[in-house]
Amino acid sequence: MTPNLLIIGAGGVAHVVAHKCAQHNDRLGEIHIASRTLEKCQAIVASVHTKGSLRQPGVLHAHALDAMDIDATEALIRETAARIVINVGSAFLNMSVLEACLRTGAAYLDTAIHEEPDRVCEAPPWYANHEWKRREACAAAGVTAILGAGFDPGVVNAYARLACDDYFDRVDSIDIVDINAGKHGRYFATNFDPEVNFREFTGTVWSWQGGQWTAAQMFEYRKEWDLPVVGRQSAYLTGHDELHSLSQHLDVPDIRFWMGFGEHYINVFTVLKNLGMLSEQPVRTAEGQEVVPLKVLKAVLPDPASLAPTYAGKTCIGNLVRGEKDGRAREIFVYNVCDHADSYREIGSQAISYTAGVPAAAAALLIADGTWRVGRMANIEQLPPRPFLSLLASMGLETWVREDGRDMPLAALADSVDA
Amino acid sequence: MTPNLLIIGAGGVAHVVAHKCAQHNDRLGEIHIASRTLEKCQAIVASVHTKGSLRQPGVLHAHALDAMDIDATEALIRETAARIVINVGSAFLNMSVLEACLRTGAAYLDTAIHEEPDRVCEAPPWYANHEWKRREACAAAGVTAILGAGFDPGVVNAYARLACDDYFDRVDSIDIVDINAGKHGRYFATNFDPEVNFREFTGTVWSWQGGQWTAAQMFEYRKEWDLPVVGRQSAYLTGHDELHSLSQHLDVPDIRFWMGFGEHYINVFTVLKNLGMLSEQPVRTAEGQEVVPLKVLKAVLPDPASLAPTYAGKTCIGNLVRGEKDGRAREIFVYNVCDHADSYREIGSQAISYTAGVPAAAAALLIADGTWRVGRMANIEQLPPRPFLSLLASMGLETWVREDGRDMPLAALADSVDA
Structure with a gap:
């Protein structure tokens, strides 16, 4: 019996999730898409039909839903008989959607922290502030709740698990590097929801170093990386979701996240931050209107989904892992390269949305077939990584491993490593 | 009989106007200050008392007024028996305040275009779009309406008139140069209302060249100037109010306005403009709230009045005039230098507000004593400049003339030139 699927959200990532789930609707059953704005859900439905993404004829419906409303979300889960809920709406929805899943027994999936x-940017580890408080409730109810099932967090957590399990006896450091070497041709745009994007970078930069939380400022630490396909790139030490679970679940003293930023992005960010335009706290205009500057900024910036048609170039996201194997120092880089134009050709998305959305769809398939139907709350590194990475390779996101200057697909390496 | 005075607005310029009028309340009578926010008017009243600016004991009252409401403004003019209204509120109020003056016969004064x-930035000449449409009404009612009585427009218009009358047989060009060489120590701030400041620079740059309107883009033309006191400075061709009346009232083929901008200002301006944050057109947030980006930007930027305590350095604003006198080429620079710290010490203001507000107070005194009580609408260059410039010298803004490398106060030159 197929589980039926409810996708919450109708932004760029939801678009990808809908398309990739539609490509496997024989295993997922009915697909329902719900967000505040019905028209955005309808546009995704239309796109799935236009692209012919449905593997077989099936239900694909749009719904209007305020997912902050737990009762309404619960009702929609029951009405659609959804057994899997993929929450790719705003970062503010996680806890209410999770609650609706607990009430209905549906499995829960998201791609970013609440x-x-x-x-x-609250005190680390971030997951402990909200999600992990519901661990026992999930276990008691037997509800599968998989947190951070995008690319980063998500696939990079699986890379970390894979490295620890299969490549090293002891891991000393994991540096997650996220580079978008693509060009969208606009003056300035964020690659996903501007509100979430900027909020990531306005607080303290937390990293896990020497087995403890270390605070830094944004753009304080810069490092050059020489990466596959995208070549030499600058990236900055950045706070990011996955550090907050990997640090707790893996025995690795140094876990850091590095994100690539160009000079132009940094200049615009710096201006906006210093002016107060990135603030999530309301201000009052001379006319007496109360507004949140960050929400206004979001309103004037391009919709990230609108970047897709002209986006050119590639992303490279991966984990540089250092440690020891069989008494010798080892260093590998586990990574994926994704092409903006290929993503657009396939399903009308740019690669940032694509890399975030495909893993969520893959995770849903692993819940549907039982592989990841664990009946409790889990971050990705707490789940077996190989079924996930194999499935992703077949769905458009291939994993590669660079070692000693040689790049090989993980699939080709599997035999020798597993041996 | 003293006329009684109503000041509309409670920003930085209104603060200066109130103080300078208080210093001459023996000639102006009661002083009333009105704006949307009563507290801001009350703060000005308190400041006038604290600084001991009132020349003699007298009425100084604060009023709440929405000056877009013509009836309410008319009622307040009647209630206060004000015969002079100084409009130093937002640039959107001119036409409604002028209408209230027409209804009551009170004289009208402002410092910036409607x-x-x-x-x-509508089609040139800007005054023809709004103010000049009421010329006949003013003449018919015998209402004195003096437009643009700040520094620029205002004092620089008087400089232009003075040069044409007293220094040249033929004027070929007038370049008005506005340099603020002061430092306020904040990351970024505008020196007057951000909304008005940015609106000045977002449209087409109109200048009067070869006897016709010439369009350019902001920051397209840059020129180095070697000025008294402030030294070498870069300034950019900029659109400005006074070009739109000087071009019509003086027979001068080239009239340009140059404003000094630092690299930092230009960077911040460029980022904000390209993002759409300087737009006066409303946008809708994801939550459905309709907001004008420029008004939100204004809300996050420092209140220009708050810059005063730490402002250091000087402004230099003047007219470089070229032409012919007695058959020989002549070039003079007529200018004022104003010190931020001196302005703050005297009345608690920075020099940008000071240079804009003192001339409005001086113009009110010239209406009160009959010198400028012309019973019609006039721009400053249509009025005798010397009484204005003499009065300004006694009120804190001295005019200097540089010629052949020598700088002399206008007062000292008056005898020889007038002879």
Whole structure:
């Protein structure tokens, strides 16, 4: 019996999730898409039909839903008989959608950490502030809740698990590097929801170093990386979701996240931050209107989905892992390269949305077939990585491993490593 | 009989006007200050008392007024028996305040051109779009309406008139140069209302060249100037109010305005403009709230009045005039230098507000004593400049003339030139 699927959200990532789930609707059953704005859901439905993404004829419906409303979400889960809910709406919805899943027994999936609208970057580990408080409730109810099932967090957590299990006896450091070497041709745009994007970078930069949380400022630490396909790139030490679970679940003293930024992005970000335009706290205009500057900024910036048609170039996201194997120092880079134009050709998305959305669809398939139907809350590194990475390779995101200057697909390496 | 005075607005310029009028309340009578926010008017009243600016004991009252409401403004003019209204509120109020003056016979004064909230920089000459349409009404009612009585427009218009009358047989060009060489120590701030400041620079740059309107883009033309006191400075060809009346009232083929901008200002401006944050057109947030980006930007930027305590350095604003006198080429620079710290010490203001507000107070005194009580609408260059410039010298803004490398105060030159 197929589980039926409810996708919450109708942005760029939801678009990808809908398309990739539609490509496997024989295993997922009915697909329902719900967000505040019905028209955005309908546009995704239309796109799935236009691209012919449905593997077989089946239900694909759009719904209007305020997912902050737990009762309404619960009702929609029951009405659609959804057994898997993929939450790719705003970062403010996680806890209410999870609650609706607990009430209905549906499995829960998301791709980013929960945030409260009026607070930014709370004390580490972030998951402990919200999601992990519901661990026992999930276990008691037997509800599968998979947190952070995008690319980063998500696939990079599986890379970390894979490295620890299969490549090293001891891991000393994991540096996650996220480079978008693509060009969208606009003056300035964020690659996903501007509100979430900027909130990531306005607080303290937390990293896990020497087995403890270390605080830094944004753009304080810069490092050059020489990466496959995209070549030499600058990236900056950045706070990111996955550090907050990997640090707790793996025995690795140094886990850092590095994100690539160009000079232009940094200049625009710096201006906006210093002016106060990135603030999530309301201000009052001379006319007496109360507004949140960050929400206004979001309104004037391009919709990330609108970047897709002209986006050219590639992303490279991966984990540089250092440690020891059989008494000798080892260093590998586990990574994926994704092409913006290929993603657009396949399903009308740019690669940032594509890399975030495909893993969520893959995770749903692993819940549907039982592989990841664990009946409890889990971050990705707590789940077996190989079924996930194999499935992703077949769905458009291939994993490669660079070692000693040689790049090989993980699939080709599997035999020798597993042996 | 003293006329009684109503000041509309409670920003930085209104603060200066109130103080300078208080210093001459023996000639102006009661002083009333009105704006949307009563507290801001009350703060000005308190400041006037604290600084001991009132020349003699007298009425100094704060009022709440929405000056877009013509009836309410008319009622307040009648209630206060004000015979002079100084409009130093937002640029959107001119036409409604002028209408209230026409209804009551009170004299009208402002310091900047009228603007409509939803349009920026209309076709030249700007005054013809709004103010000049009421010329006949003013003449018919015998209402004195003096437009643009700040520094620029205002004092620089008087400089232009003075040069044409007293220094040249033929004027070929007038370049008005506005340099603020002061430092406020904040990351970024505008020196007057951000909304008005940015609107000045987002549209076409109109200048009067070869006897016709010439269009350019902001920051397209840059020129180095070697000025008294402030030294070498870069300034950019900029659109400005005074070009739109000087071009019509003086027979001068080239009239240009140059404003000094640092690299940092230009960078911040460029980022904000390209993002759409300087737009006066409303946008809708994801939550459905309709907001004008420029008004939100204004809300996050420092209040220009708040810059005063730490502002250091000087402004230099003047007219470089070229032409012919007695058959020989002549070039003079007529200018004022104003010190931020001196302005703050005297009345608690920075020099940008000071240079804009003192001339409005001086113009009110010239209406009160009959010198400028012309019973019609006039721009400053249509009025005798010397009484204005003499009065300004006694009120804190001295005019200097540089010629052949020598700098002399206008007062000292008056005898020889007038002879």
